[in-house]
Amino acid sequence: MRDKKAQIIQSAIKLFGERDYHTTSIQDIVSLAGVSKGAFYLYFHSKEELLISIYNHFLDLISNGMNQALANPSSTPRQVLEQAIYLQMKIIMGNKEFLSMMQINGAAFIQNETIKDILLQTTLQIMGWYQTRIIAIYGPPIEKHSLDCAVLLNSMMKDYMFYCLSYHVARKPEELASFLYERLDDLVQGMLRKNDGPILSSIDMLRNMGLCGESSTWMLKVERFKQWIDTHIEDQRASDTMLQSLEALIGELKKEDPNEIIIQGMYNYLVTLGKDNAELLRHLEDLFAWRLTKS
CATH class of the missing domain: 1.10.10.60 (Homeodomain-like)
Known part of the structure; x- marks a missing residue:
């Protein structure tokens, strides 16, 4: 940046x-x-746009923490998840005043459509990440309950953070991470023992968020690519042009019948913009791969 x-x-x-x-x-x-x-x-352009960037900043920190937890190839699935919880607790505890203010004003901020979209996209990413880790730890028997488990874990984290921030409850991040993981383990064991049907499913979540089908994968990749551009492209004009092009793609992909010619044309334009940046071109190829196979 x-x-x-x-x-x-x-x-x-x-x-x-x-x-x-x-x-x-x-x-x-x-x-x-x-x-x-x-x-x-x-x-x-405004203080509101700055607020949106700050949301993205903290969400990037959380995303980076999840990636960091995965970085050690010798870590077990359990260690990966517990480390990810710990890193999120550490980020939140290190920004108590600001995040406490965000919690208090959260409902008002979520009325902003851009922030609402960011939070919906991020929720989808985090829930998917948790589901993958939970299945890796507990195996196929928990798969049908994995979204319920992910939502419960996320809810516990948010509520414990609320009490710690609002009432100045002093707890170390590693202590909270260990406690929350143990509670997740309790929940999982109870679900496996009773073997009831799940309340939530991934497809329901996608449908209710308006992200069902191939466009959901596309949207997640676009969001990650936008973050990469913001932190890696030093030329402000080039960065803005790329981000505007991606926004145009998002608008096209939200249509009921997306225009493949526009998508292909925008891809070619972005390739031209990034022709001297091999890493950017790799990101583009990954981002557009599922669309280009249809051409």
Whole structure:
């Protein structure tokens, strides 16, 4: 991430945490960041857009924590999941003031359609990640209950974090991670013992979120690619052009009958933009692979 943009985001996180989002002005943020208002508007059109970037910033941290948990090839499936829970607890505990403010104002912020979409997409990714880990730990017998288990784990994490942040309950991240994993184990064993039917299924979740079918895979890949562009493409104009192109693709893919010619044309345009960046081209190929096979 570019240095000035990072300074603005970190200053906003600090001020939103110490005060709140609504009473913190753009001037307050740039003064603390040591940059001009012109620099602010180079990266953000408004304070609302900055808030969206902060949401993305924290969601990136969580995503990176999950990837970090997977990075050790010698870790068992149980160790991977417990490490992921620990890293999320550590991130949250390290940003108590800001995240506490977000919890208090969460309902109001979710009225913002962009933030709502980000949270829906992220929820889908996290639930899928948890499901995969849970099945890896407990095997095929838990598969039909895996989404229920993932939702319960996520709910426990959120509620315990709420009490820790709101009532200043002092607990170490590793202590919470171990406790929550043990509670998940209790839940799983109870489900396996009773063998009742599941309440939730992955296909229901996708359908209710309007993401059923191939477009769900596409949307998740697009979101990850957008994050990669923001952190790896130094040229601001090129970065903005790529992100705008991806937004156009998202709009096309949300249509009932997406236009394959537009999708192919946008792909060719993005390839042209990234022709000198081998890593970007690899991401593009992966992103578009399932569409291009239809051409």
